[in-house]
Amino acid sequence: MDSLTQAALGAAVGTAVLGRRLGPRRAALAGAVLGTLPDLDVFWPFDDPVDAFVLHRGATHSLVVQALATPLFGEALVRGFRALREHRRLAWAAVYLCLSTHALLDAMTVYGTRLLWPLWTEPVGVGSVFIIDPLYTLPLLVAVVWALCLRAWTPRFGRVLAAALALSTGYLGWGVAAQGIARDRADAVLAEAGIAPERTLATPTPFNTLFWRVIAIDGDRYLNLYVPLLGGADAVTAYVHPRGGDGCLAGVPVAGTLSRFAHGFVRYERSGADWRVADLRMGLTPSYVFRFAVAADRGGIATPVAPARVRTARSGDGDVDWLLAGMAGRAAVRTAERDAALDLDAVRLAARPAPTLSC
Structure with a gap:
């Protein structure tokens, strides 16, 4: 997905996990940074444009590699925020969820994502959502903008954040169903x-x-x-x-x-x-x-x-x-x-x- 969407997803996930401890604003900023980290592979010096194309969304998008990297970034969060000193597991959970949801969302596009590299190197690409889709992104952006305006967690914001995550996730489910409907209709036309x-x-x-x-x-x-x-x-x-x-x-x-x-x-x-x-x-x-x-x-x-x-x-x-x-x-x-x-x-x-x- 596009960088704005990935940052918004990371911010929403980070706020959902850490918002009560760090406050919505700091949790959203931390989540946005974590949610964009997997795409740093675009700066890797690939040999040629074809390698850059087929090897993008590789190791940095692997759920396996992300699990191995979680302690590193989790400790950075613990050391960076005093409020997390006694909540190491929560910090690690936030890191892994921000990284893994980035990879899983990318796998819903048609490009392909190597989710289990190096255990399984074939890319997964469901193709049920376009790389930029405002209906997926907008609920997350509303919640993130609200989070950036808050210093402390409120029950009302918690409900809005939960609704935003539910709507965006539900939209992905609708995309899979719609894909099946479109394929069935096309198959019928071809068969006829x-x-x-x-x-x-x-x-x-x-x-x-x-x-x-x-x-x-x-x-x-x-x-x-x-x-x-x-x-x-x-x-x-x-x-x-x-x-x-x-x-x-x-x-x-x-x-x-x-x-x-x-x-x-x-x-x-x-x-x-x-x-x-x-x-x-x-x-x-x-x-x-x-x-x-x-x-x-x-x-x-x-x-x-x-x-x-x-x-x-x-x-x-x-x-x-x-x-x-x-x-x-x-x-x-x-x-x-x-x-x-x-x-x-x-x-x-x-x-x-x-x-x-x-x-």
Whole structure:
């Protein structure tokens, strides 16, 4: 999740555990600092942009490593605050809860978090909440701002804090349920069209959990199905795009690294002499957040080059209106994908294969 949300979550958790001992203000500040510590791995000197991408949310986000680090930070709290000298266990509990809730919240996004590193190195990414979602963050911010205005704990504030934590946690639960609904609706559309994809993934569109994108990998093409939860089956829209074959990049190890990290939800692109790999899970076609140039065409052969991140615009013309329409349950054509749109009432998806890329 974004840094503001993680700081707000850490502050709320820290206040819930330590607020009665330290006072809401100091507990919130301590919790906010602890809640942002796991993201300090962004300053680690990785070898290249691809390593920085796939190895982020590693050791610092591991529940195992966080447990081992808890005594260190817990003692820092005990020594830093006289009021905690006789409450060492409480301080340690606050540290671990602030660190671990950061990791667990990140695991709810699609990026992936290595929760059990080094015991188990596969990243966990539920994908049921967008990386920035105001409805999750706002209840926490209200409680944190209130805490920063208080010097002493009050029963009324305690009720507000409990409500904020309950609302934000409940919202995550709703996101998981909504994800299942969106996936089921997309599966029904695909089945009716005669498509049996290799794999599908449902993720929310930006800033909400009412409008979902379901990616379906089908050979050397992929489909984007946009599913408004407030609309019926007729509100679902679909677009088909070339995925490109990975055969052209078979000799480029970093392309395989990106594909494994994204569980196969990648697109292989050719731009001039450059070969690129885009992670389909984050961003909207064609403006994917993580796209890397990994090879160059030299004499008809894709030759590995030093990976470089290729940045693109985050949104296209008309995306705001399209997003609002989807959240309201209405079907709307996305301008950036108009040429790839499918008429689900008149065209069987299987009858319109997408073009493939040649090496």
